[in-house]
Amino acid sequence: MPITVALAFLFWQGLPVDWAVGIWTLVNVVLFHAAANCWSDYFDYKKGVDRDDTIGGVSITSGEFKASEIKALAMGLLAVSVLSGIALLLCTGLPTLYLGLAGSLLIVLYPWLKYHALGDVDIFLTFSLLPILGTSYVATGCFHTSVLWLTLPIGLITVGILHVNNSRDIEHDGRAGIHTFAMLIGAKASAVVYCIEVLLPFVWVAVAAAVGIFPWWSLLVLVALKPAADNASAAMCFPAEGIEALRGVDEKTAQLQLIFSLLFTVSFFVDKLL
Template sequence: MDAFKRYTVASRPWTFTASVIPIAVTAALCKKELGAELFSMNLLSALIVGIGCQAASNLTNSYYDFKYGVDNKFSSGDRSLVEKKISPSGALVSSSLLYLVVTMVALPHLWQSIARGGSEVAWVFLPGMALAYFYTAGPYNLKYHCLGDLAIFLAFGPLLMQFTALLLTGSVQWQLMSYTLPVGLLTEAILHANNTRDIKTDSKAGANTLATVMGYQVSVVLLAVMIIGAYVAAAWITWAESCGAGITFLSLPVALMILKDLSPKKLVNMDERCAQLHLLFGVLLTLGISISSYLGC
């Protein structure tokens, strides 16, 4: 049991809202537009795949960051490997088991899609799995070659949301795309805040993240653009698609405090604050879509 607890902590369960929010937003929209059944095995499958894949990716990421010297006792966000609470081989085995579970859960849906004469589920599931694994794993090491930010946006935005829609409705839902913008941008803001804070240590380890390439000043501006962009997208959604989405602006004071505090001394926990904003915004957006279905707008 102690080992299970240590590996659970190493999978960083506090980050799983990054998977839950896009799935929740998608489910609410599919319910509003198409009357999709929310409390179903299909939604449970989407949650298992989303959370399981993220947990596996977190463990893979910890392993390779530790292996390449990006994580050490001075710069590690997750200290499970640095403090030898889990072993490197254990991290790899655990991530492999999680990838296997995710694949087994997704397989029936892949087969159903193919049986209907389509391959849409495969087209979103397989790239999502690849991005999760190759985020830090070789031979691509996306995080270390300035592609990690794009990978996170795609994985937690369009890919996960379309995967959920496919499971709930059986078809691609293009109206989702505008909703992927605020969700994807705020998810990416969490990563970018983390990478901006770690510019010095990542540079020393040879990790070429977008933040290390752009430098501190430009990275801070980009972080602000991501946060502001999420609210611009929310305004468009409120005007053009779901009037209830306007309640996302109740989270604006939290966003403004983050923008106000974009300074070197306050970056230590900026990723956590961006994660809190992502959660609050996502919950409000989900509620807003649900409200819109009752208001008929």
């Protein structure tokens, strides 16, 4: 979704957008995302993070796939995305190489960074800052720093998906001997951080609209405020009620990201075309 939001924002600003390259970039980022998910699942299983009694990461523990199959899938998806990225590089310019290398490195290092409390930073960079900034370059031919205003609302909700998952798995992750950010700050602080991650984006967009950075139509994202508030309420019950309070909240946060991003994207097109 960061790609579609960035493309819509660039269009709203009146910049010449190469839509074919933009869509190409979107497909490539989806491939990178899928590779990252498989890579993470493989290492979580090998590290003992995902076991039969854990809630998430059941693709291997359930016996549906072998660990070797998930690893091969991750490598295959990464290889395809790298080849596609090289072709994209030939159609754009050298900065695409640096962005692609940074993204690939962050994906490969993600398991290690996650196990050392830096997974949240990795996710923000990989699925917000880099794709949004990169889209501005590949779709228009140069970097536009104005797109950086998009990175926080998109990035925070995306990080929220990981954070609530890690919050739920604090006990299991501790058993595996890893150290996530949620583990370091504890259940109560983790609940507060999650609330900030899913609610601050609405404040950010509203303030940005008020000062003219975003169009007033961007307030369409407020339609997603109710599910965000519901998720935040569930998170605040976590310290007292345990992991059952967070069951399904990671999936609901992913749905929130989709709805928020779609509304955000539509708002730029509507304001430009009306």
